[in-house]
Amino acid sequence: MTGRMRTVLAEVAVDRWAAPTTHQLRIFLVLADELHFGRAAALMFMTQPALSRQFDALERRLGVQLIARTNRSAELTPAGQAILPEARAVVDAMRGLRRVTRGHLRAVAGHLVIGTAEASMPYTQAILDELRRGHPDLTFEVRPLDLVEQYESLLADEVDAVFCRPPVPEGIATIQLATEPRVVCLSADDPLAELPEIRLARLRDHPVVSYPSECPQVWRDFWTVAVRPDDTAVGSGPVVRDVETLLTTVALGEAIAFLPAVARRFLPRPGIAFLDVIDLSPCLSALAWHAANGDRPTITALRRAAETARNR
Known part of the structure; x- marks a missing residue:
């Protein structure tokens, strides 16, 4: 061989x-x-x-x-x-x-429709940037919603997720993004607007903007501060469906409103003032989705982006 x-x-x-x-x-x-x-x-x-x-x-x-x-x-x-x-x-x-x-x-392709009733949500941009980096084949759009639509559209599957301010109704799941104080928004002509801070008791005679009955009761009670430390009844002001109408109503002196403290920075308007309220509980910002849809790959990708951005 x-x-x-x-x-x-x-x-x-x-x-x-x-x-x-x-x-x-x-x-x-x-x-x-x-x-x-x-x-x-x-x-x-x-x-x-x-x-x-x-x-x-x-x-x-x-x-x-x-x-x-x-x-x-x-x-x-x-x-x-x-x-x-x-x-x-x-x-x-x-x-x-x-x-x-x-x-x-893990890469996810598809399209997400994300709603928001407030452009100033903490973490919003960071979450969307994280979503782009982690899932370049996943597209999304951000859709403005009014205060009624933010939960109705979610439960009706018209949007996939919503940046919102809890409390949320049953059937909706959330991930908490941030906690911040609430402030009172009142007319700049109101004598109380000159104070450095205030207690709820000083606002007992001020009507509060009302929200449509389609908004969840738990949400309306929280954002009108329906339960006061002194058990005083809350006067009802004009009904508003969106933040811009709310601000106009306040500027005209027709009612006051309670808003997240970040509104000072993102929602300044002529004729309104923001005032710290000593005995007012804080509020949350959150990402919400229909609980039945939580296992969808696109929703899972958005949730993970939110967790990453929040913990960074």
Whole structure:
């Protein structure tokens, strides 16, 4: 047999070998680090006999002895030393393959309609930026809503999610984004507007803007501060459906309103003033979605973007 023929037959034999599994190669890497079958089995969460069987199968598949064993010691053979970096490269490559594959599986394509009744929601821009970075194939639009539509459209599946101010009605799930104080918004001509701060009791004679009956009762009670520390009844002002109408009503002196403190910065208008209220509980900002739709991939992607942005 010529040398060339022997080389060809050797190459054919190598091509027909039984390729080792990634699991077997991981066992080899751990054994190479530990040089102890008992410790390696513990690290691999296997029994020692099971690990030995898998390692023996690896050596049979490769056709070489990788580790020389005695009752007291184990050490890499020359073949084991030569194969070690190649085995590590294969395992690392498989990890990379899994990482890339999982990344593509997590990638979400589709379209989201996100509603908001208030452009000044904390975290809004950060969440949308995070969504763009994490899911470039997912498109979205932000749709302005009035105070009635923010929950009605969510329950009717006309929008996928809403940036809102709780409380929310039943059937809607939320993730809390931020907490901030509430302030009173009143006419700049009101004598109380000159005070540095105020208590609710000083506002007992001021009617509060009303909201349509379509708004959830729990939400209306919170934002009109229907329950006061002194149990005084709240006077009802004009009904408003949106923030701009609310601000106009206040500027005309027809009623006061309670708003998130961030309104000072984002909703300044001629003829209105914002005043701290000492004994008024804070409010939340939240991302909300129809509870029945929480497992949709697009909603899940938005929720994770919100959690990432909030915790950053």
